[in-house]
Amino acid sequence: MxxxxxxxxxxxxxxxxxxxxxxxxxxxxxxxxxxxxxxxxxxxxxxxxxxxxxxxxxxxxxxxxxxxxxxxxxxxxxxxxxxxxxxxxxxxxxxxxxxxxSVTFPFTAAAGKGYGEPMVMLAAARPTLLQTLKTGEGLSVTLYGERPAPPTSKARATDAKIGGLPATAYQWSWSDDDAANPDTGTRASLVWQPSGSSWLRLDADAGVPLERLTEYAASLRPGLQKAPxxxxxxxxxxxxxxxxxxxxxxxxxxxxxxxxxxxxxxxxxxxxxxxxxxxxxxxxxxxxxxxxxxxxxxxxxxxxxxxxxxxxxxxxxxxxxxxxxxxxxxxxxxxxxxxxxxxxxxxxxx
Incomplete structure (x- = not known):
């Protein structure tokens, strides 16, 4: 893209x-x-x-x-x-x-396999990786120094696995915390601790199945990505x-x-x-x-x-x-x- x-x-x-x-x-x-x-x-x-x-x-x-x-x-x-x-x-x-x-992100993104070119930025003082699927939906991975909060107060949490590591999967909507916000469909997020004190949160556009998020999360590997x-x-x-x-x-x-x-x-x-x-x-x-x-x-x-x-x-x-x-x-x-x-x-x- x-x-x-x-x-x-x-x-x-x-x-x-x-x-x-x-x-x-x-x-x-x-x-x-x-x-x-x-x-x-x-x-x-x-x-x-x-x-x-x-x-x-x-x-x-x-x-x-x-x-x-x-x-x-x-x-x-x-x-x-x-x-x-x-x-x-x-x-x-x-x-x-x-x-x-430059902004650095400590994990390399999936290459090929229908994924768009990875992009790195600092968002709300946190290193963030953005990438798209071949179908056009967007993914974002954000680095935290502590376990991140759920996407919304009403997000539904379930246990998940990413490459054998324990993770939490969330299902949520924009309207969870504010009924005035447009409800554009259920969204999925994943939170897990890949190493040390680092935590990652993976968010996706509405309609991206949790299985696709889990597959993408498992493809991330340690290694620096940098953008000036x-x-x-x-x-x-x-x-x-x-x-x-x-x-x-x-x-x-x-x-x-x-x-x-x-x-x-x-x-x-x-x-x-x-x-x-x-x-x-x-x-x-x-x-x-x-x-x-x-x-x-x-x-x-x-x-x-x-x-x-x-x-x-x-x-x-x-x-x-x-x-x-x-x-x-x-x-x-x-x-x-x-x-x-x-x-x-x-x-x-x-």
């Missing part, structure tokens, strides 16, 4: 489940990410000078292990906002970044959590927010297909600023901030900042000046 087909599947899933995913119960972690993001876009569009459509499916799209989004030149962090060690000392709200260069992060960061806000990394987006959650799979009340850093030479939103809410010596555009509203910085090859870096993640302008610009676009970064598609 190529990236366009994955994007089409995510669009279909979003139409079906927007806003309905129970915590921890999502099959594809990108569904809730995009649902929350679209919610913010809808609110902002109601303003008289609402922000133009930003980025849609691609920002939540997991990245293929083969690489991804083209060869982009790094965006220099030039004066006056270079994130030097002296500047960090002067800005106690920023510390050296802990964003990893789309950006490198010199600094980040102190005490914040990096909770989502895909091929097109990195999110930073302030204390008291998340970690979860949404963009709500966070800083979401993504690569936009527009050059950023003109503001997306013209009006008194938008002002020109300098980021690393580049003329950029900062929009500040009651919903938060948006910062667009021209990058290379006619693209731009876009920071979407929720209300609880708003930073003082000088801190925000210093943070943004330390962002470098990696060659693997994928452009978000609207």
């Amino acid at each position: 190529n990236d366009d087909e994955v994007e089409d599947r995510l669009r279909d899933a979003l139409r079906e489940f927007a806003g309905a995913a129970p915590p921890g119960g999502s099959m594809l972690s990108t569904v809730t990410t995009e649902s929350a993001r679209r919610g913010r876009r809808t609110r902002m569009a109601t303003r008289a000078v609402g922000i133009a459509a930003l980025v849609a499916i691609g920002a939540g799209l997991p990245y293929a292990l083969r690489g991804g989004g083209g060869d982009l030149s790094p965006m220099p962090a030039a004066p006056p906002f270079v994130a030097s060690s002296a500047a960090v000392a002067d800005q106690p709200d920023l510390v050296p970044s802990t964003v990893p260069a 992060a789309p950006f490198t960061f010199k600094v980040m806000p102190a005490g914040w959590t990096v909770d989502n990394i895909s091929g097109a987006v990195v999110t930073f959650a302030p204390p008291g927010v998340g970690p979860d799979q949404s963009f709500v009340d966070k800083i979401a850093v993504q690569l936009d297909e527009t050059p950023g030479l003109e503001p997306k939103l013209a009006g008194p809410e938008t002002e020109p600023v300098l980021v690393g010596g580049r003329k950029s555009w900062l929009t500040t509203t009651a919903d938060g901030q948006d910062l667009q910085i021209p990058a290379e090859d006619g693209r731009s870096v876009l920071l979407q900042i929720g209300a609880k993640a708003v930073l003082p302008p000088d801190v925000l610009l210093l943070f943004a000046a330390g962002i470098v676009v990696n060659p693997s970064a994928q452009v978000s598609h609207g």
Whole structure:
């Protein structure tokens, strides 16, 4: 399955489940990410000078292990906002970044046999592996350091076996914990402890039989799968959590927010297909600023901030900042000046 087909599947899933995913119960972690993001876009569009459509499916799209989004030149962090060690000392709200260069998953996925190409991402601060069946249904495997909770409070649990190891199988529905959520059919999940302190949870689309999940779970083998992060960061806000990394987006959650799979009340850093030479939103809410010596555009509203910085090859870096993640302008610009676009970064598609 190529990236366009994955994007089409995510669009279909979003139409079906927007806003309905129970915590921890999502099959594809990108569904809730995009649902929350679209919610913010809808609110902002109601303003008289609402922000133009930003980025849609691609920002939540997991990245293929083969690489991804083209060869982009790094965006220099030039004066006056270079994130030097002296500047960090002067800005106690920023510390050296802990964003990893890549996301790793400690098990290799099934190859061939009708399975799609495996994809690795960080979702809600947990390494996650995504893959599709030849029939198009999606699978996700999430790594936990402790036994994960059931998908919903009403999930029906039964004993199972995975390669001789004890496991728990769950049958559940989106509507288990909220009758207002659409009931789109019974779903199956598996939870087991493959080794040491690691636990895995395997979720699937509705209609995938438990036997198929058990077969897939038994095919996983120890071994690292790796996918590069789309950006490198010199600094980040102190005490914040990096909770989502895909091929097109990195999110930073302030204390008291998340970690979860949404963009709500966070800083979401993504690569936009527009050059950023003109503001997306013209009006008194938008002002020109300098980021690393580049003329950029900062929009500040009651919903938060948006910062667009021209990058290379006619693209731009876009920071979407929720209300609880708003930073003082000088801190925000210093943070943004330390962002470098990696060659693997994928452009978000609207």
